[in-house]
Amino acid sequence: MEGKASAGDAEAPDGRPPHPLFGGWSATRWEYTSLAAPQRIVDVVTDLGGSVALSLTATAFILAFDVAGRGKHSVAGTCEVRGDELWLRHEGPDRAERVAFHLAGDTLSLGSGASGWDFDGTGREQSATFVAVLVRL
Numbered sequence: 001m002e003g004k005a006s007a008g009d010a011e012a013p014d015g016r017p018p019h020p021l022f023g024g025w026s027a028t029r030w031e032y033t034s035l036a037a038p039q040r041i042v043d044v045v046t047d048l049g050g051s052v053a054l055s056l057t058a059t060a061f062i063l064a065f066d067v068a069g070r071g072k073h074s075v076a077g078t079c080e081v082r083g084d085e086l087w088l089r090h091e092g093p094d095r096a097e098r099v100a101f102h103l104a105g106d107t108l109s110l111g112s113g114a115s116g117w118d119f120d121g122t123g124r125e126q127s128a129t130f131v132a133v134l135v136r137l
Contacts, residue, residue, distance in 0.1 A: 018058065019081050021101065024137035025108055027052035030065075032117035032128040040119050054134060061088055069121075086110070099130075106136035 027045050030052045034040035044050040050067035056079060064074040077090040089096045102109040115130035 020103055021081060021086070021108065022056050022058060025054040025056070025134035026137055027054070027132055027134045029131070029133040031131050032115060032119070033130075034117075034119055035127040035129065042117060042119060052132070052134075053137075056086075108134045108136070110134070 029046065030044040030050070032042050032044075042048065044052060044065065044067055048067050048070075050065060050070075052063070052065045054064075055062045059078055060076065061079040062074060062076045064072070066072045075090055077088060077095070079089070080087045084100055084102065086099045086101050087096065088099065097112065097115075100111045110130070110132040112130045115128050116125035117128045117130075118125050119128075
């Protein structure tokens, strides 16, 4: 990735090159589909006009999102790449998630069958599948 250095581009402690997943990403799609009512689909970016940014390093992640009417929020924690999965451990107890990923050039796809979203704005998260498409910053 010529000309696209970031804090996540430093060599690993053992001298190996960094994983191409590390760096900054911006979502073009961030979609949840309700497991209880599959016709309920919400794309945070295209439907709600929100923005989502993800920063990944060898040991940490920061996920920041801004959704109209729901405000700005961020989540941080540790991360680990295991095969084609990204393991995210949020700050706080019992907050770990596994997300499948696929990287093609400067496009990152994420997916999970075990996610959740507040579809009706009540503050109660409902079980959902999740897919996202992000581009490198």
